[in-house]
């Protein structure tokens with residue numbers, strides 16, 4: 001469809017003869033927040049890694065804004081406007097929170113890290129970095145070392161690092177993972193605001209978050225999409241309840 005920003009067609013990936021992505025077809029519409037849910041081991045991380053370019057599919061196609069990006073390296077996808085939230089492991093703990101985001105802006109701009117010191121004072125890096133921090137509620141922490149951030153704040157920092165590259169689409173891999181109820185509520189509030197401005201594709205186990213945020217939900221079980229629909233459609237889908245939601249409740 002014309003308003004599909006991301007189209008996944010018959011995507012396939014196996015590891016050692018075990019099929020983990022089994023002919024996945026999925027569309028993410030421009031402007032929507034689309035959640036991918038499914039039991040442990042369903043293949044969610046494997047799918048998002050193929051979307052971001054960190055893992056090469058065996059077959060099928062990925063189209064972003066109408067362009068075939070299936071064989072494109074991750075940095076080129078990022079230039080086209082697709083950003084995967086950075087993992088906590090990519091945060092430099094000894095650097096300030098702002099420097100971490102400025103580095104993400106610089107990485108996208110393609111400059112060498114050798115020029116970091118003068119670049120740190122470059123407003124073209126600092127201004128978008130600061131704006132991204134404000135959007136995730138970390139503006140007040142900008143000058144503190146990243147090491148002092150709580151787990152929830154580090155996850156917010158990862159999102160700021162992705163946002164600072166001004167992507168059209170954000171890929172978020174379990175943004176609430178490891179959070180307590182209070183931190184989760186803050187992250188949901190942050191994503192509620194972002195969702196008005198970005199197309200978001202997220203994997204998440206926290207069903208409260210999924211049903212609060214998603215415009216549409218797709219359910220992955222054993223590497224296959226068994227249903228896609230609105231939260232109400234998914235909640236009331238007998239097949240989904242049996243295969244996943246019922247299982248969770250039990």
Ligand SMILES: Nc1ncnc2c1ncn2[C@@H]1O[C@H](COP(=O)(O)OP(=O)(O)OP(=O)(O)O)[C@@H](O)[C@H]1O
Nearest residue numbers: 015016020038039040041042043044045046047205
């Ligand atoms: N590099 C790999 N080599 C071999 N098997 C892999 C590899 N990556 C993933 N798998 C297998 O693929 C299956 C799906 O894993 P994946 O991490 O994508 O699932 P998931 O839905 O993200 O699970 P979870 O919700 O627990 O994070 C698992 O059985 C996993 O062991």
